[in-house]
Amino acid sequence: MPTELPIRPLSGQAFMPFGEVIETEPSTMRLINGGTTERFHALFSPEAAGEGARVIVNIFRGQPRQFPYEIGMMERHPFGSQSFSPLSGRPFLVAVSADEGGRPGEPQVFLVGAHQGVNYRRNVWHHPLMAIDAVSDFLVVDRDGPGNNLEEFFFETPYVIREPQI
């Protein structure tokens, strides 16, 4: 029987072990362009490890997940970070896990607001993109280069999440 996972509110604190929340955090703001622009500075630093690696910027167009949704697997990218910033003005879901002896522990699921993004630090277990409600575009900053940058783990018994209340 799949274990149901709660969907938690996202905060920088709660997400700290896994990466960064990309948002207009007041403490990061500095005025530029003669005071006409607020720069929320250095929210995270992309990681791209290995000879010949580079940071790249992509757009992912995600199909909405149907609920109840089974989280049957997690993945991680050993050579680089990966960030998702919504371009369609809709919230989305992320699931992350601590590493437990080389496999993901029980996932933690967060609802990410339409004006927030997340950056998964290098080698952090996460579930692939989970768009909700409608086809949604995301600006994705991650790593390109030689080597296999994808490790997947399939759970013996999937977890399940219900439709988030938005």
Ligand SMILES: NC(=O)N[C@@H](O)C(=O)O
């Ligand atoms: N495979 C791919 O580029 N996407 C995943 O890494 C993901 O986290 O969505």
Ligand code: NI
């Ligand atoms: Ni990924």
